[in-house]
Amino acid sequence: MSPRISTRSISILIALAACGSHDRSPPPPPSTTGAPGAPPTGGTVPGLRTIAPLAGNTWETPAGDVANTRYSTLAQIDATNVGKLHITGTLTTGVPRGHEGGPLVVGSTMYVVTPFPDNLIAIDLTKPGAQVKWVYRPRPDARAMGVACCDVVNRGPAYARGKIIYNLLDGHTVAVDAETGAEKWRATIGNVNLGETITMAPLVVEDRVLVGNSGGELGVRGKLVALDVETGAEKWRAYSTGPDEDVRIGADFKPFYAKDRGKDLGVSTWPPGQWKQGGGTVWGWISYDPETHLIYYGTGNPGVWNPDLRPGDNKWAITLFARDVRTGMARWAYQIVPHDAWDYDEIMENVLVDMDWHGKPRKLLLHPGRTGFMFVMDRETGEVLAADKFQPVNWASAYDLATGKPIEDPSKRSRDGVVTRGICPSSTGAKEFAPSALSPRTGLLYIPAHNVCMDYEGIEANYIEGTPYLGASVKMYPGTGGYVGELVAWDVAHGKPAWSIKEPTFPLNGGVLATAGDVVFYGTMDGWFKAVDARTGGELWKTKLGSGIIANPITYVGPDGKQYVAVYAGVGGWLGTSVFDDISTDDPYAALGTVGATAELSKYTEAGDVLYIFGL
Amino acid sequence: MSCTSSACSVLVVALVAALVACGQPAGGAPVAPVAPLRVCADPNNLPFSNRARAGFENALAELVAHALGREVAYTWFPQRRGFIKNTLKAGKCDLVIGVPAGYELAATTRPYYRSTYVFVSRADRRLDIHALDDPRLRELRIGVHALGDDYANVPPAQALSRHGLERQLVGYSFFGDYAQPDPPRALIDAVARGEVDLAIAWGPLAGWAAAHAAVPLVVTPIDHPADEPLPFSFAIAMGVRKDEPVLRAAVDAWIARRGPAIADVLDRFAIPRVPGGRR
Numbered sequence: 001m002s003p004r005i006s007t008r009s010i011s012i013l014i015a016l017a018a019c020g021s022h023d024r025s026p027p028p029p030p031s032t033t034g035a036p037g038a039p040p041t042g043g044t045v046p047g048l049r050t051i052a053p054l055a056g057n058t059w060e061t062p063a064g065d066v067a068n069t070r071y072s073t074l075a076q077i078d079a080t081n082v083g084k085l086h087i088t089g090t091l092t093t094g095v096p097r098g099h100e101g102g103p104l105v106v107g108s109t110m111y112v113v114t115p116f117p118d119n120l121i122a123i124d125l126t127k128p129g130a131q132v133k134w135v136y137r138p139r140p141d142a143r144a145m146g147v148a149c150c151d152v153v154n155r156g157p158a159y160a161r162g163k164i165i166y167n168l169l170d171g172h173t174v175a176v177d178a179e180t181g182a183e184k185w186r187a188t189i190g191n192v193n194l195g196e197t198i199t200m201a202p203l204v205v206e207d208r209v210l211v212g213n214s215g216g217e218l219g220v221r222g223k224l225v226a227l228d229v230e231t232g233a234e235k236w237r238a239y240s241t242g243p244d245e246d247v248r249i250g251a252d253f254k255p256f257y258a259k260d261r262g263k264d265l266g267v268s269t270w271p272p273g274q275w276k277q278g279g280g281t282v283w284g285w286i287s288y289d290p291e292t293h294l295i296y297y298g299t300g301n302p303g304v305w306n307p308d309l310r311p312g313d314n315k316w317a318i319t320l321f322a323r324d325v326r327t328g329m330a331r332w333a334y335q336i337v338p339h340d341a342w343d344y345d346e347i348m349e350n351v352l353v354d355m356d357w358h359g360k361p362r363k364l365l366l367h368p369g370r371t372g373f374m375f376v377m378d379r380e381t382g383e384v385l386a387a388d389k390f391q392p393v394n395w396a397s398a399y400d401l402a403t404g405k406p407i408e409d410p411s412k413r414s415r416d417g418v419v420t421r422g423i424c425p426s427s428t429g430a431k432e433f434a435p436s437a438l439s440p441r442t443g444l445l446y447i448p449a450h451n452v453c454m455d456y457e458g459i460e461a462n463y464i465e466g467t468p469y470l471g472a473s474v475k476m477y478p479g480t481g482g483y484v485g486e487l488v489a490w491d492v493a494h495g496k497p498a499w500s501i502k503e504p505t506f507p508l509n510g511g512v513l514a515t516a517g518d519v520v521f522y523g524t525m526d527g528w529f530k531a532v533d534a535r536t537g538g539e540l541w542k543t544k545l546g547s548g549i550i551a552n553p554i555t556y557v558g559p560d561g562k563q564y565v566a567v568y569a570g571v572g573g574w575l576g577t578s579v580f581d582d583i584s585t586d587d588p589y590a591a592l593g594t595v596g597a598t599a600e601l602s603k604y605t606e607a608g609d610v611l612y613i614f615g616l
Numbered sequence: 617m618s619c620t621s622s623a624c625s626v627l628v629v630a631l632v633a634a635l636v637a638c639g640q641p642a643g644g645a646p647v648a649p650v651a652p653l654r655v656c657a658d659p660n661n662l663p664f665s666n667r668a669r670a671g672f673e674n675a676l677a678e679l680v681a682h683a684l685g686r687e688v689a690y691t692w693f694p695q696r697r698g699f700i701k702n703t704l705k706a707g708k709c710d711l712v713i714g715v716p717a718g719y720e721l722a723a724t725t726r727p728y729y730r731s732t733y734v735f736v737s738r739a740d741r742r743l744d745i746h747a748l749d750d751p752r753l754r755e756l757r758i759g760v761h762a763l764g765d766d767y768a769n770v771p772p773a774q775a776l777s778r779h780g781l782e783r784q785l786v787g788y789s790f791f792g793d794y795a796q797p798d799p800p801r802a803l804i805d806a807v808a809r810g811e812v813d814l815a816i817a818w819g820p821l822a823g824w825a826a827a828h829a830a831v832p833l834v835v836t837p838i839d840h841p842a843d844e845p846l847p848f849s850f851a852i853a854m855g856v857r858k859d860e861p862v863l864r865a866a867v868d869a870w871i872a873r874r875g876p877a878i879a880d881v882l883d884r885f886a887i888p889r890v891p892g893g894r895r
Contacts, residue, residue, distance in 0.1 A: 143794070191793075191795075193793050193794040193796075194789070194791075194793055217697065218696075218789075219762055219787070219789055219790070219791070271782055271783045271785065272783065272786070273786060274762075274787055276787075304763060304787055308769070308774065308777040308778075308782065309769055309773060309774070309777050309782045309785065310782075311783075464850055464852075465661075465664075465800050465817075465818040465820070466658075466664035466695065466820055466821065467695070467714050467715050467716055467852065468695060468699040468700045468712065468715055468719070468721065468722075468855075
């Protein structure tokens with residue numbers, strides 16, 4: 001929370017007053033990462049209630065708020081004036097690799113974390129043009145670069161108790177004094193020698209720093225770890241595979257579906273011992289409900305070998321967990337894909353909101369999945385209330401809401417030594433890690449989606465010791481419909497899109513920002529940064545940035561009382577690797593198959609590393 | 617060499633002076649310095665290569681370089697996904713000593729050996745298993761290298777799953793703990809310790825690790841079933857960038873000429889070989 005009282009607070013109050021409605025939010029939670037306390041504005045959809053303080057003057061958590069709405073109460077920039085946006089500051093981070101996260105704004109300072117070597121740059125917003133205050137250089141172990149699967153990305157920092165806290169690719173978490181840039185503590189989460197890396201943005205709630213690992217490609221065992229915010233000491237750790245004790249499953253564990261009930265399923269749903277390398281990494285976003293102390297997150301795909309060698313459901317890979325943040329104990333779990341054959345990580349964001357569902361107030365969890373299904377769940381019980389397709393999907397026809405199981409098409413299940421064509425979506429999913437945004441004013445969830453399918457082909461020699469490792473023989477290519485990316489404005493109450501914007505050339509792989517000005521911001525992989533009308537999808541403004549966008553835009557009020565919007569331009573990541581000249585675009589199987597989907601990218605944009613700030 | 621630090625300094629100075637002096641050979645035209653042969657290799661992956669240059673690929677690199685009148689300079693990188701991207705294709709080095717013949721990401725020479733997947737067991741167990749349909753496999757714990765989450769399996773392990781034996785398999789990390797020496801050999805050590813009854817491993821690793829094991833181990837090539845779509849044996853070549861035909865031709869010619877010398881090196885490391893075609 002900013003200690004400064006300045007004109008920007010006044011402007012917010014004016015904006016709120018103009019909206020003429022009352023705050024229906026609960027009292028502020030016992031969170032150390034509270035957003036600035038700006039209440040939801042008027043014009044909120046009837047029956048809809050946000051559950052945690054929303055982002056306003058500042059942007060202090062990775063998603064703006066702990067419920068992961070990525071919605072800001074700021075309304076200075078609106079449909080009438082967004083066309084006047086222009087660059088007010090730029091800064092190169094000096095690392096032209098994939099920039100996947102977003103900055104934070106705390107007080108009058110902006111904080112930017114670069115891709116590996118994971119430098120933290122503090123920017124003084126009181127000075128014109130984005131001037132650097134200091135740079136903290138953690139100097140992580142360079143071996144992490146040889147271990148990370150999909151570019152050397154970092155998805156951003158968190159702020160709590162005067163510290164900027166973030167993860168290093170080499171398996172560490174650091175806390176840095178937000179004023180001085182001095183390192184306060186450094187904790188070891190993963191062992192890079194075993195293939196463990198960290199790319200996710202931590203969440204800090206109730207004095208606990210929540211960090212999960214990456215590295216499913218190397219057979220690591222997924223886990224979520226809670227650290228003490230003051231010391232970095234471990235409070236608890238919850239594995240994604242193994243015995244109930246390791247998974248932190250106890251008497252309070254009440255999964256909704258029978259398929260997720262039973263003792264030690266994290267062991268018995270695997271061939272003997274395979275859970276030890278079972279994947280289920282936790283590299284995405286974490287949400288928090290301050291009323292119940294529950295956190296929500298999803299796990300990645302099951303680890304090692306193709307599905308033929310790991311018969312069983314492979315729990316708890318590709319599973320949504322609800323846990324008590326105080327103890328780490330699981331409240332419920334829902335495995336979205338049993339026995340995965342497609343690499344459908346479900347680490348995507350879980351957006352928490354209370355709203356009327358079929359006439360009754362419910363506590364909802366919204367999960368736009370990699371599988372192509374839009375899950376609406378009761379976050380108290382783990383019941384799936386709806387699972388509707390938001391992109392072309394053929395691996396399953398639907399979800400059986402009575403059992404919680406997908407109704408699969410067996411002909412689209414990949415098998416080694418067999419060619420399986422036309423699987424939709426591809427392994428990169430109908431949506432990737434790039435997070436959606438929810439506007440309480442429209443009741444729409446703005447989903448950055450992909451329309452990409454794949455062929456799976458068994459190839460011979462991709463795994464001989466002592467020879468270079470090829471990886472999977474997966475070829476990805478655009479699905480039918482004449483588009484590759486799509487911004488889907490999903491009408492949660494009605495279970496269908498209200499409108500959408502089709503992007504012809506590339507998947508949408510950057511996050512979305514929604515504001516009380518009824519403007520939605522998003523970026524494209526070829527570098528267009530766009531503002532559209534939150535209610536109609538009509539284009540209001542766009543500008544071409546120096547590199548493709550796979551980052552999450554944020555908004556804040558500067559020390560001058562004016563609203564700004566910031567985003568990184570720096571294409572890369574798994575889907576964007578074709579811009580790096582060491583990948584052959586002639587080979588559709590390169591970069592684990594993604595080149596086929598994005599081979600054209602280098603004709604449109606180049607690698608980059610620029611922070612852009614826009615103002616009126 | 618052992619010397620005090622001050623004595624070493626003197627020695628270093630003398631060596632530098634000698635090298636500088638060598639730049640101007642007496643009585644002849646100045647000789648252009650020959651660029652080193654830049655080899656991409658894993659610094660911790662015996663029997664193939666390591667930073668101490670104790671692997672068979674290190675030995676072969678020295679032989680090739682010597683024949684070309686050059687010194688070897690290494691670019692070290694772990695043999696994982698991205699190896700070629702970060703080394704050969706990044707222009708940081710020019711030659712990879714071991715790639716599958718016909719490998720897509722490089723221009724490959726003629727193959728210089730062919731090996732196969734093998735069974736490894738303790739000699740005192742007298743298992744003598746050489747076929748995947750051996751009924752005793754249903755009772756055994758079979759160690760195998762487990763890969764990451766991208767569908768790939770070691771071919772004989774995949775074949776075992778088709779025989780319904782996937783529950784007999786015990787996975788060992790293909791990449792291992794990179795802080796330990798030669799991480800892939802943990803699979804063979806597990807056989808020696810009796811942690812598993814049998815291992816399925818790639819021949820070069822198995823042959824070398826078995827030769828250095830604490831107890832006698834038996835290495836047996838796995839019979840390739842007639843109905844098995846995946847091959848078990850592979851020809852191994854050297855690789856260069858696709859736009860370097862001159863280097864490729866030079867290395868290719870050396871391989872054609874120096875078969876016996878190559879065989880000597882492979883024998884020294886107990887690398888099992890099998891006959892077969894070029895792929």
